[in-house]
Amino acid sequence: MDNLLKIENGKAILRADIPQVPYGEFFKTLSAFVKNDGYIVQFFAYEESGVYRLIAVVRNTALYVIGSETGTTFQSLTGSASEKFHMFEREIAEQYGLKPDGHPWLKMVRYHKNYTGEKDVFENNYVEEIPGNYPYFTIEGESIHEVAVGPVHAGIIEPGHFRFQCAGEEVLHLEIQLGYQHRGIEKLLPTLPQKRYPGICESIAGDTTIAHTLCFSQAFEGLAGKSVDKGASIVRTIALELERIANHIGDLGALSGDVAFNPPAAYFGRIRGEFLNLLQVLSGNRFGKGLVRPGGVALVMGEEQRQLIRDKLAEITPEIENVCDLLFSAHTVQARFEHTGMVEHKMAKDLGLVGYSGRACGIAYDARVAFPTECYAELPANTNEVTSGDVNSRATVRREEIMHSLKLITMLLDSIDTTEKPVHMQECALSPNSFVVTINEGWRGEVSHCILTDDKSKVQRYKIKDPSFHNWTGLAMSLRNQEISDFPLCNKSYNLSYCGFDL
């Protein structure tokens, strides 16, 4: 613990202040930290004058950072300390060609050439189409069969590949292989002029536009010493809550559809649109694109917008209550939701699940409460009643969050603060040789961005993490010993991001 430097969400520090320890100590410190109820926010590599370095940002009730130098191999934390590292280490191997020695299941994350020209850890040549050398998990035996779906799925959804190892109807394991959406964002950003940052950050995961753009904007604000007025913070907070409601409502609709209960599916589908239209009232775009910018918001919320939101909420809140009641009180629905896709509390902790997927398993962590940004320090927290880790819990947590978010927006609308002036993207003078990490509770959970600047104040490394990075493994675990026909239901109860993961 003594090796870790306590930092604050969104506050830039000098890179020189990040404790640099030999890898052995780095390994020991992180192992002890995660075993003692610690979680990983970011863990990534970067290169500096021919030397590879690692940075880990970890949290318990506070936020800490630690760094180390590494060669082209380093001892895997996944192998001996915790599964929480597994995806991060695979990513480091893929991005930088550094091998986590002893990683129990080392394979690619997104299928691309590494940034450094080191020998490829996976022995891929990348001339071949995805997936290259991908060691799929397989189970052998006379009664085992394999079901493979994707990358192009049946509906209008993002691409990914799923392989179910089944014995009859029972799924023994689900392998989820992603990477189809890889756009090379982390590598691209440092090469671009700042004016292109907002557009890209808004599209890391379009259903999480506000949360990702908040992380980006707060990171730039931290590095450029910019402040945001109260009025702008209110708009940003409302936008983040509208995004949360829209997505939760959409997913409750999709869950209704998956249990063939069509009336709520149709109602929720339509009501979700009402919330997207409210985001459009604030931002001119149904997903909130073009709204949040470093230093504030690009469109001011005036009395007209306030009133429109207020009126709409008054009109649809009872509708939402009634449709939720319709869905959750139907016995047929309960019979399908309960005990389906269960992830035990301990498993969820071991994997480090975040957001509603974690809360549905009894992990109370909510970044809005633990590391509040914008207006959250003054707003009440939410609590969850049903936390048994099944589809029913994930659906109920969503319902509770919708009602809570509606309350938060109403409270925020009552505030009289308004922003004076819209803020547009302008070149920001970032402090040199600095480091910042930002965290927000997006609708899926913890979203985080990290930036390292060089001595010329340029972005040297931009690190992005979507909550899906933690939670895809949770979905795979949910499917164990389930009927394969439960997959759609399990999948929708998580509704993870492909592009947020693929980056």
Add this chain to the structure above:
Amino acid sequence: MLKILKNKLEQGNKTSKYPKEPIALYHRYRGMPVINTDCSADVIAECVCICPQEAIDATEKTIDLGRCTFCGQCESVEGEGGAFVSFSENFELGAANREDLVTGGALPALADHSKQHFKKLFGRSLQLRQVSAAGCNSCEADTNVLNTPFFDLSRFGIDIVASPRHADGIHVTGPISRNMRQALIDTYEAVPSPKVVIASGCCSISGGPFRGSEEVIGDLNSLVPVDLYIPGCPPHPLTTLHALLNYFK
């Protein structure tokens, strides 16, 4: 049962009357740009300078809607002679030719540019296979809503289907990542001819915000011939609806 009836009464019938009756979007929505050619050259230069998409041509005084993300940034630049661009609420942005998207503020009537045999073949029934090729999921989500009761796409005989073998064409979103290239081509090839290709969202038209990344292809037309372009980031559902109805009906 009672709850179902009660909810049904409360919800009523919410299907939009569009296109029979016009529909108004909130004035902040950024649709077809209105271009003010009288503004000073300085204003235009400033717009060119801040546009993240390099969508503005100062000499021709045009905007490329295939590149524009409708971020609204250029609208905020004012100076002598006013602003260069202001965005209208006109959501009718579809075009049959890529060149038409480079616009001084107007588009040719889409209905006149449809291939006649398409109207004949697909006018009464059009089945599309949607392919998300690294789309950020806004484009996908706002295509999906066409199936909600408000838009109710199937009342026009247009459906999104699961199998390319059952489809008359593909509707593509996203900048086409290197890792989706093959799957996209396979899907295209699985659709029986004659078939249509729709590029939806600035990503599939020009790479959108991701253009220049070595991991994306960024121009659907360089892979398969595109018949219909639907600009936006993402296109508003009404933009898509208008484009489909005008091009095929």
